[in-house]
Amino acid sequence: MPNEIIDMMRQREYALAVREIISEKGALRGREYTACVVTYGCQQNENDSERLRGMISEMGYRLVSERRGADLVVFNTCAVREGAEMRLFGNVGALVHEKRKNPDMMIAVCGCMMQIEENARRIKMRYPHVDMVFGTHTLYRFPEILLNTLKNGGRTFDVLDTKGHIYEGLPILRDKSFSANISVMYGCNNFCSYCIVPYVRGRERSREPEDILSEVRDLIGKGYREITFLGQNVNSYGRTDHLACDFADLLERAAKLEGDFRLRFMTSHPKDASDKLIDVMARNPKICNQFHLPMQSGSDAILKAMNRHYDMERYMHIVNYIREKIPDCAISSDIIVGFPGETEADFECTLQALKKIRFDMLYAFIYSPRVGTPAASMENQVSDEVKGERFRRLLAVQNEISLELNEAMVGTEPLVLCEGPSPENKAVLSGRTEGNKIVFFEGSPALAGKVFPVHIERADPYAL
Ligand code: 5AD
Ligand code: SF4
Numbered sequence: 001m002p003n004e005i006i007d008m009m010r011q012r013e014y015a016l017a018v019r020e021i022i023s024e025k026g027a028l029r030g031r032e033y034t035a036c037v038v039t040y041g042c043q044q045n046e047n048d049s050e051r052l053r054g055m056i057s058e059m060g061y062r063l064v065s066e067r068r069g070a071d072l073v074v075f076n077t078c079a080v081r082e083g084a085e086m087r088l089f090g091n092v093g094a095l096v097h098e099k100r101k102n103p104d105m106m107i108a109v110c111g112c113m114m115q116i117e118e119n120a121r122r123i124k125m126r127y128p129h130v131d132m133v134f135g136t137h138t139l140y141r142f143p144e145i146l147l148n149t150l151k152n153g154g155r156t157f158d159v160l161d162t163k164g165h166i167y168e169g170l171p172i173l174r175d176k177s178f179s180a181n182i183s184v185m186y187g188c189n190n191f192c193s194y195c196i197v198p199y200v201r202g203r204e205r206s207r208e209p210e211d212i213l214s215e216v217r218d219l220i221g222k223g224y225r226e227i228t229f230l231g232q233n234v235n236s237y238g239r240t241d242h243l244a245c246d247f248a249d250l251l252e253r254a255a256k257l258e259g260d261f262r263l264r265f266m267t268s269h270p271k272d273a274s275d276k277l278i279d280v281m282a283r284n285p286k287i288c289n290q291f292h293l294p295m296q297s298g299s300d301a302i303l304k305a306m307n308r309h310y311d312m313e314r315y316m317h318i319v320n321y322i323r324e325k326i327p328d329c330a331i332s333s334d335i336i337v338g339f340p341g342e343t344e345a346d347f348e349c350t351l352q353a354l355k356k357i358r359f360d361m362l363y364a365f366i367y368s369p370r371v372g373t374p375a376a377s378m379e380n381q382v383s384d385e386v387k388g389e390r391f392r393r394l395l396a397v398q399n400e401i402s403l404e405l406n407e408a409m410v411g412t413e414p415l416v417l418c419e420g421p422s423p424e425n426k427a428v429l430s431g432r433t434e435g436n437k438i439v440f441f442e443g444s445p446a447l448a449g450k451v452f453p454v455h456i457e458r459a460d461p462y463a464l
Helices: 003-029 043-058 082-094 096-101 117-126 136-152 197-201 209-221 247-255 275-283 300-305 312-325 344-357 384-407
Strands: 034-039 072-077 106-111 132-134 156-158 179-183 226-230 262-266 290-292 330-337 361-366 415-421 429-433 438-441 451-453
Touching: 003 043, 003 136, 034 043, 043 072, 043 106, 043 136, 043 179, 043 226, 072 082, 082 096, 082 106, 082 117, 106 136, 117 132, 132 136, 136 156, 179 209, 209 226, 209 247, 226 247, 247 262, 247 275, 275 312, 300 344, 312 344, 330 344, 330 384, 344 384, 361 384
Parallel strands: 034 072, 072 106, 106 132, 132 156, 179 226, 226 262, 290 330, 330 361
Antiparallel strands: 415 429, 415 451, 429 438
16 A cells, blocks of 8 residues: 555544544533634645645534634745745744633644744744644644644654655545635746745645546535636646646546536646647636736746746737637736846836736735745845835736726626625625626625626726
8 A cells, every 4th residue: 555545544543533632621621622724825825724624623623713712723834925924923923822821722833934944943943832833745744743742742843754745535624615726736846036835845746637536526516616726837737747637638627527617727837838728728618718827027038037938929929829719818917026137127028018918917026035046146136115116016007907907897797606795894795707806796695605697887906
């Protein structure tokens, strides 16, 4: 039997052992044990948190959304930009008082940030109230880590394993009952010069198509209406594992399954996004007409320094091919401003590209140096002042475009998947169109998970 399967079976045993301890202790103190998972970062991390919640609930804890007062708090961290790291240290520090109030409380910090030695060391030295630290590669071992800490009363650090196997069959407690994310691959081989992901998530590895498709079938059977395939670079799915099925094949096989659902995917890398994938999207109505295609910069010189392996000619080919084959496809992108060496002329190329392409949505980031990546030690760093000024100019250009594109939808009635009461304002419902635009509307919370047309009355740059 493969080691991974044996390891998984052991974890199930550890989980049951934790369950016994927790239920005995809970009975003694007359109150059940509760747990809260706090997530930073991207959808991959959200997905890992759903796995953590699956394990935690199997271990007998009741999940709660408020970390204060919980008996187990897990911080699942992100390392992509400095801001998320700073917030994490602040939030972990703030729990020291909670722990004094509740001696049963245990705190775990895991995820991408903990794969960086310096961060794990900082938690070890300066945050003695943290009981457990583990990385992305040891997530599946959480039951063992928790059992060890509960039994021995010390602290457990488990971050070093970087083999990065795929562990199928981890329990999962999904956030929503109508839309789900499925990781189809893990890690990244691209080493864009600004990005920490390849260092913290390891080399690219793809799940077997059959495992993915059976997860899709299971979700459709449970009534899920929207499924998103996740990967750092979905277009290279299967490549390093020499699978006979590439990403376009996988998507098409999923789109041909019976049932009333729609499919999305992210993220695509322009160097690998194929015409074949766009053809598959064009002929399969269950695949949403939406394409997230991070451009990062509109300047060939900066793209080269970023180690992106494409130029603007290649990028424009993909955009044009999408628009030729799928005229109503929404296209969104990521942009980094202030990459080392970015001149005013380079930045101007990015603005020109935005005006020419007219993205439906844009996620803009200020370049954040990540220790250990090549860009962090480049000499020509851009000052914070210039970065801030470019960021504001970029947003101003994009907001105008987004507003015009959204206003063009006023009077139409797109199909919307209702996500229930809006997190920001519980009095209204929110949902998403096929193009992934957010729509706010009135109605009963019971509409969550249903798909229906919504008449668009007004638009702003961010929502309908
Ligand atoms: N600084 C700023 N933005 C970054 N991203 C990744 N690394 C960095 C960094 N060091 C952005 C990229 C990527 C998105 C998920 O985050 O635009 O596409
Ligand atoms: Fe980072 Fe580039 Fe990999 Fe995306 S493709 S995760 S930006 S290294």
